[in-house]
Amino acid sequence: MTESQLTSLTLANVAAMIASRTVSPVEVTRAVLARTERLNGAMQALITITKDHALEAARKAEGEIARGYRLPLHGVPVSIKDLFDTKGVKTTAGAKVFAKRVPETNATVVDRLNEAGAVIIGKTNLHEFAFGVTTVNPHYGTTKNPWDQSRIAGGSSGGSACAVAAGLGFGSIGSDTGGSIRIPASLCGIAGLKPTYGRVSVHGAVPLCWSLDHVGPMARTVEDVAILLRAIAGPDSKDSYSRKVDVPDYLQALTGTIKGISIGIPREYFYENLAPDVEAAVAHALRVLEKLGAHLREIRLPNVPVHRAVWLNIASPEAYSFHEPYLKASAAEYGADVRGRLEPGRELLAVDYVRAQRTRGMMKEECLKLFREVSVIVTPTIPIAAPRIDDLDKLWAGVPETAAASLSRYTRFFNIVGFPAISIPCGFTTDGLPIGIQIAGKPFDESTVLRVSHAYEQEARWYERRPPV
Amino acid sequence: MSTQSGSNNELTPEGANVLKSIVEETEKLRALDLGSTPPAPVFEAEEP
Numbered sequence: 001m002t003e004s005q006l007t008s009l010t011l012a013n014v015a016a017m018i019a020s021r022t023v024s025p026v027e028v029t030r031a032v033l034a035r036t037e038r039l040n041g042a043m044q045a046l047i048t049i050t051k052d053h054a055l056e057a058a059r060k061a062e063g064e065i066a067r068g069y070r071l072p073l074h075g076v077p078v079s080i081k082d083l084f085d086t087k088g089v090k091t092t093a094g095a096k097v098f099a100k101r102v103p104e105t106n107a108t109v110v111d112r113l114n115e116a117g118a119v120i121i122g123k124t125n126l127h128e129f130a131f132g133v134t135t136v137n138p139h140y141g142t143t144k145n146p147w148d149q150s151r152i153a154g155g156s157s158g159g160s161a162c163a164v165a166a167g168l169g170f171g172s173i174g175s176d177t178g179g180s181i182r183i184p185a186s187l188c189g190i191a192g193l194k195p196t197y198g199r200v201s202v203h204g205a206v207p208l209c210w211s212l213d214h215v216g217p218m219a220r221t222v223e224d225v226a227i228l229l230r231a232i233a234g235p236d237s238k239d240s241y242s243r244k245v246d247v248p249d250y251l252q253a254l255t256g257t258i259k260g261i262s263i264g265i266p267r268e269y270f271y272e273n274l275a276p277d278v279e280a281a282v283a284h285a286l287r288v289l290e291k292l293g294a295h296l297r298e299i300r301l302p303n304v305p306v307h308r309a310v311w312l313n314i315a316s317p318e319a320y321s322f323h324e325p326y327l328k329a330s331a332a333e334y335g336a337d338v339r340g341r342l343e344p345g346r347e348l349l350a351v352d353y354v355r356a357q358r359t360r361g362m363m364k365e366e367c368l369k370l371f372r373e374v375s376v377i378v379t380p381t382i383p384i385a386a387p388r389i390d391d392l393d394k395l396w397a398g399v400p401e402t403a404a405a406s407l408s409r410y411t412r413f414f415n416i417v418g419f420p421a422i423s424i425p426c427g428f429t430t431d432g433l434p435i436g437i438q439i440a441g442k443p444f445d446e447s448t449v450l451r452v453s454h455a456y457e458q459e460a461r462w463y464e465r466r467p468p469v
Numbered sequence: 470m471s472t473q474s475g476s477n478n479e480l481t482p483e484g485a486n487v488l489k490s491i492v493e494e495t496e497k498l499r500a501l502d503l504g505s506t507p508p509a510p511v512f513e514a515e516e517p
Binding site for chain 1: 480481488506
């Protein structure tokens with residue numbers, strides 16, 4: 001197979017071909033590394049390419065497979081966001097402040113990928129300290145959108161989404177505090193899942209906000225996301241937020257059948273002020289879900305008018321708390337936008353933080369009640385397609401909101417309540433840019449989220465399109 | 470502005486803009502009747 005053919009495969013395809021010894025881990029890893037080295041200068045998807053480590057891991061996998069030993073991700077090249085600690089390998093968090101930081105231990109997700117036999121090819125670019133949604137990074141470059149390199153890939157896990165979409169590895173691990181997995185997944189035309197709060201360990205991830213941080217998989221298809229989630233999910237004694245809940249075999253949930261399932265549609269706020277192409281694509285996706293046998297039901301999500309205030313009053317002080325010593329020592333080394341987001345955290349009142357956490361509790365309870373009536377909730381992921389890098393601060397289509405600010409409009413709600421939510425492609429604009437829908441479920445029911453996503457994906461087949469890189 | 474914590478640190482222009490936006494949003498939050506709702510716990514371990 002050619003490099004282009006190999007790197008276009010899905011994670012599930014390449015894992016099966018490696019397991020059947022149709023291709024070797026070393027052959028696949030070499031193809032991915034060659035493509036990465038050729039494209040990364042333009043795409044700015046990875047901060048560090050771990051070529052030697054990757055080839056060593058691929059050779060180890062090859063030997064193990066030859067001896068009949070099998071692991072779920074054996075020999076499969078993937079990347080990880082440069083927010084996750086890697087023993088002996090620089091972990092910058094996209095920040096100049098951490099430019100020379102080399103951890104002595106691995107993040108739990110890194111250990112779990114290694115235990116599953118994955119080949120980690122490198123550390124992906126991100127918005128500085130994961131505190132932003134554009135991956136316009138003043139220290140490590142702006143990650144480009146593979147569908148149009150004049151546009152952003154989104155963030156904060158922009159490098160991961162770009163890498164997956166551009167064929168620089170078959171999956172990636174991102175983090176999501178207000179939409180940082182789902183936003184770049186939507187803008188780059190891939191699948192990205194924010195699991196339930198506590199489902200995947202955050203140990204060894206540089207924190208942004210302990211109450212809202214989530215870790216999850218990004219890949220080209222829902223099946224690939226299911227395989228990665230199974231590998232990284234589960235209790236972790238090193239993470240006090242991790243929950244002792246069994247991890248199911250998510251592949252068994254991908255039955256292709258959603259007949260009779262009830263889908264909640266929160267028209268208020270979540271379907272307002274959409275770009276015309278997004279509105280049309282999401283409306284078509286809902287018709288496809290109905291055609292597959294789902295029942296659509298209009299619902300109202302709780303406390304929507306205050307949810308941004310809740311997010312800000314939790315995220316700002318928690319983020320400042322972590323960054324306080326670094327800001328005191330090296331404030332000038334922060335990018336202006338991230339420093340500006342961090343500083344208010346020291347000015348806010350403790351009573352507003354508690355008020356936000358109490359409102360969060362109320363929102364969780366009311367959302368749980370809603371999920372007695374519906375199995376999943378479907379919304380657009382983002383109201384617009386990928387904005388141009390130069391247009392981020394412009395108001396769009398007369399709405400009093402900048403393009404950059406609009407990106408997290410529909411995603412942050414599910415960080416506050418902690419429920420699982422995925423973004424999958426649901427079409428393209430007339431300019432050929434990907435559009436995403438968000439599908440959210442009840443706590444620890446990622447299986448239903450994946451089942452509905454997979455059924456839609458297999459009917460619509462948007463994942464078969466490849467960007468022009 | 471009632472959100473001052475007593476800090477004398479100066480904000481950058483970007484920080485001042487973000488703080489202004491948060492203060493405006495927070496007014497909506499303060500108007501909410503929370504009754505006796507406690508702060509959010511993490512989820513209890515449970516099967517779906």
